[in-house]
Amino acid sequence: MRLLLIEDDAILGGALSEFLGDQGYAVDWLTSAEPADVALDDALYSLILLDLNLPGQDGLSFLRKIRERNVTLPVIILTARDALDERIAGLDAGADDYLTKPFELPELAARVRAHTRRQTGQVNPLLEVGQLSLDTVGREIRVNDVRLPLSVREFSVLEMLMNRAGRVVTKRQIVGSLSAWDADFSENAVEVYIYRLRKRLEGTGATIQTVRGFGYLLDVHAQQE
Numbered sequence: 001m002r003l004l005l006i007e008d009d010a011i012l013g014g015a016l017s018e019f020l021g022d023q024g025y026a027v028d029w030l031t032s033a034e035p036a037d038v039a040l041d042d043a044l045y046s047l048i049l050l051d052l053n054l055p056g057q058d059g060l061s062f063l064r065k066i067r068e069r070n071v072t073l074p075v076i077i078l079t080a081r082d083a084l085d086e087r088i089a090g091l092d093a094g095a096d097d098y099l100t101k102p103f104e105l106p107e108l109a110a111r112v113r114a115h116t117r118r119q120t121g122q123v124n125p126l127l128e129v130g131q132l133s134l135d136t137v138g139r140e141i142r143v144n145d146v147r148l149p150l151s152v153r154e155f156s157v158l159e160m161l162m163n164r165a166g167r168v169v170t171k172r173q174i175v176g177s178l179s180a181w182d183a184d185f186s187e188n189a190v191e192v193y194i195y196r197l198r199k200r201l202e203g204t205g206a207t208i209q210t211v212r213g214f215g216y217l218l219d220v221h222a223q224q225e
Contacts, residue, residue: 001047001116001156001177002025002026002027002028002043002178002180003026003046004028004043004045004049004073005017005020005028005029006030006032006036006051006062007049007051007078008055013031014029017029019109020109022152023109024152024155024156024159026180027180028043028180031055032055032056032057033057033059033061033062034057037062040071043176044177046119047075047076047115048074049075049076049078050062050076050078050095051077051078052077052079052090053079053081059077063075063077063090064094066094067093073119074096074116074119075097076097076099076111076112076115077095078099078108079099079101080100081100082100097111097115110137117136125137127163129165129206129218130204131143131204131206132158132206133145134162136159139155140155141155141158143204148200148204149200153178153185153193154193154196156178157197158197160174161216161218162218166218166219167217168216168217169216169217171216172187172215174215175187175190194208206218
């Protein structure tokens with residue numbers, strides 16, 4: 001999943017980008033609202049992490065602006081403003097969550113998971129397709145309770161396919177969802193990860209089908225008896 005982080009503090013922004021990247025997210029980090037407004041038209045995001053004290057246009061004005069444009073992405077405000085009236089103002093402006101600095105990174109990760117699950121219509125942190133079981137909290141895949149070792153990228157691609165099991169996922173969708181601006185992740189790289197996943201899934205009863213001219217499909221009917 002691809003996240004948009006708007007944070008002008010270089011140390012915090014870098015730390016959040018690295019932490020969320022380790023959690024399997026692609027993170028586009030911007031330091032002001034103006035380029036973030038443009039980014040929303042150019043990329044497909046799952047969630048926005050928004051600081052309020054930004055140079056130029058402040059975060060609250062940016063939030064009101066995108067809600068007026070009917071941008072429905074979940075927004076988590078990350079700010080040092082902890083007064084009750086400021087928290088209320090943030091939520092009333094359209095934020096889905098409000099986290100005051102300093103905060104613990106595991107709590108932020110849990111909130112991101114919760115909101116992205118709702119965004120995709122998945123309310124259960126455990127995603128199951130046939131013999132495959134994906135734990136979005138523990139970040140692991142199991143086949144009949146046996147852990148399947150995957151890299152971060154392999155996990156993210158398989159998670160996307162499992163979320164859309166039985167439906168075609170295009171290469172472009174995979175790249176758009178999993179690639180941050182500074183990441184070397186192309187459609188050719190998608191083919192490599194699909195190849196690796198097919199090898200990993202051998203004997204599990206699940207197969208990744210190529211739909212020529214469209215993309216890939218996780219076959220939920222190819223389960224072993």
